[in-house]
Amino acid sequence: MQQEDYEIEISATREAVWQVLEDAKSWHRWNTYIEYAHLNGNLTNGINGSFKVSTQKLGGINPAFLYFIIKNSIAYASFTIRIRLFLCTLNITYTLIEDNNHTKVRCSVRLCGILSGHYQKKHGAFTKSAVGSTLGKLKSTVEALKFPRY
DSSP states (O other): OEEEEEEEEESSOHHHHHHHHHOGGGHHHHOTTEEEEEESSSSOTTOEEEEEEOGGGGTSOOOOEEEEEEEEEETTTEEEEEEEETTEEEEEEEEEEEETTEEEEEEEEEEESTTHHHHHHHHHHHHHHHHHHHHHHHHHHHHHTOOOOO
16 A cells, blocks of 8 residues: 655635535646546545546656546545556545634545555656645635635
């Protein structure tokens, strides 16, 4: 198992952050590696979806549609995007922790399976850079919407 954790603080309520996270059609605005995304419902357990990986961001990898399912969803608190790869599973978990008009967003990227070491070696540096810039853009997107505070 390979896991990396990332975190950012956003000046907004967790409801505001959740609203942006739940809008899959807008994921491409803040997610640096998604060109297009679709979710067949809300961020609830068992809902599936797909996204097209941005070709230019992956350095020569053929464009791909990745299919996922939402797991471990607790409204306004956390959810996991589970993607099945060849002999490996990629889990991307978002956790929201609200404190004093701010929300900490933790993103955990976890690879499990026989080929997790291979995927980590091949894409680990890209993943680290992509998640860092993605969280930064998520912060900008949420804060630009100027959701009302409490």
